[in-house]
Amino acid sequence: MRGLKKSALQSGIALLETLMAISVMGFGLIAISKFQGNMVRNTSFVHEQNLAIKAAESKIEEMRSFQTLAVTTGMTSYDGIVTGSDTVTSGVVTFNRSWTVTPRTSPGLFKEVIVSVTWNDAQNLGRTVQISSLIQGFDPKTLASVIRSYAPPGNPVQPFNRVLKVPIPAIIDPTDPTKSIYTPPGAPSVNIRLDNTTGLVTSLNGIATTNTTFLLSGYIGFGSGSTSPTVTPTSNIDFRLVNAATGIPLSGYTCWDDSATTKAYAGYITYTCVVETNGTILIGGVDVPVWSGRMRLTLGGATAEPYGWGLTSSTDRICRYTGTENTYLNIQDTLASQNYIAIQGNRYCPSGTTLFQP
Template identity: 25%
Template sequence: MNHQHRGNGRRPRAQRGVTLVEALVAFLVMAIGMLAAVGTQLTLRLNSDVAKQRSEAVRLAQNDLDVMRSFTTLPATEGVNSYADIVQTQAPVPLGFSSNTQHRLTRNVASTEDLPFRTVSAEITWEDRQGVAHPVRLDTIVAGIDPALSGYLGLVANGKPAAVVSRSNHRLPAWVRDLGNGRSVLKPAGSDTTAWIFDNRSGLIVSRCVVPANSTTQSLTLGDLSGCLDPTLTPLAGRLVAGYVRFSLASPPDPATPASPAIEVHPVLDLSGGLSQTSECFDDAAAAAGQRTLVQYYCAVFSPSAEVGWSGYLSLDPSTHWRGDNALYLLCRYTADVDASGSIGNEEHPLDYANVTKNLLNQNFLVVARGESCPLGTAQHDPRPL
């Protein structure tokens, strides 16, 4: 007897392609994930490049500003980094390749004549891998102060004033030329073979040189001055007295804008410090007479040491011009109580100098016609007769 077992009456169905579909879906999901990972890697690499390029741009901008701040002189000097060389670039300057791009510099400089500083901005631009431009800009202010002043902060105080050659220097005149070795030179106008060497720190005339007759302050070389730059020589202790003589022969005289032709006059110093002090004076009167409206003069007073001041009286020769019955002119001096101290100090051009211990500039005179009076000054000038 045969027994047949019956199930639920359903016949098994064949399952086809299920494994292949799942594999395709898995591959699709994995591909999307890989694409996202690749995109992330590309973004990270691009951002890394831009960060590196930005760091390099900041370094280049900072370096340019440091160069602008590292000037060694104020006036423009050939071959020397000077404050006057801080100027605006007219076009971007290529700085070479860094990583996979090229940085370019554009410098903008804004200066104000009334203020002693310049505002400098250094902008660095570059393009990343995708050609997108990026900028970095740094700004600074560069003060127009003589770099030598910073060096004096490290000096041990000795109670003596220091002076350097600069636009605001009150001890050395603008006409001297810095020799670059702590010394400056001046060949006075009207001098044949005499030149004075100044110490930039103290402002003293420390040496007197004999130089070629046809030389000028600007043309003198270290070779011309070698005989008086020897550090083993005993330094002199000279102080400068300098100024201008102007002429106003109109009636009444005009001290503010004197414009009469110059006549030949010469400075004379009458010292009261004894034989231990000597002086010498020079002027450009011969060249100025009849050609210009002013005469420039220079005097040097030599004392036994830097600690010894000089006293005396400064006048002009020939005295026959303004002394005696036959005098043709009256000699006046510009004098003013500039510091409002109630008295006329050495720097304010007194009738008599007393214990002068530093250089005196702008000791100016005015020549007027005989019969006129020395003009009364304003708050700035008060000419008085000798």
């Protein structure tokens, strides 16, 4: 009897131990299951959070890549950076994106941007990420000149994967990404097509160029104050390229400006010319197409020296920035920032400029 009782007791203890082991294992499996579930949820949240951060960053980069300061049809602009919202879908998640833009003027001109992205996760819990940045109101064209000045040798490439000779505001040709299309300020119906590798003009208003053709562009500023010039940003100022020796107008060039239209930059005339080659030079045994000539500014349609300046109808002077070419000789590249300033005739040219006309 004692043996049977002892055997039964031992069996009961063994059963109890088994039940306890099963219980412990069950709790362990439940804990592991919860842990794995949390890991899956956390992994899903981290993935969604990364997508939300990318959505916020992409909006800031979109704002930062403006092409012009003033609002211009067909271009992104600094003035167009304003408060707004939209939605972005990635996979099965829809992100609600909103941004607030606060203009600042000190120190310098910039805008403070805060982008918030909200969404509901897999457990339908509301989630939010927020990033902020400052966007400086820096003229892209001036920036292009700075980049051009400091471009490292052998790497003259600007954003959009094209050479610096292509103007920043030009858009990539949607039908051919190796080309860009540029519409000069003041000429909304003109389309200049450029090669992204060479910067040369390949067509004008859809008509292919038959000769090597270059761009020439810049700005005219105007003196201010009590001694302002008689000419203004709306005056009838045109641009003429002439033979440097004879003064006879060159053939094979066309210029446009925004003197009679909405300004690309308030207070300045922006001009653009396309110039065909009119000669060659021998470089490394190869004939390289070039052009030579002299820029003259004309006033009121004048066709002969001094082209409207120095006459009784205008005592104003035109000064040329010293970094600007005077007589162009054997030019084999695009020229930008060829800039001038108009002043009253009884004033001296400002520092950094030299008298140009009359």
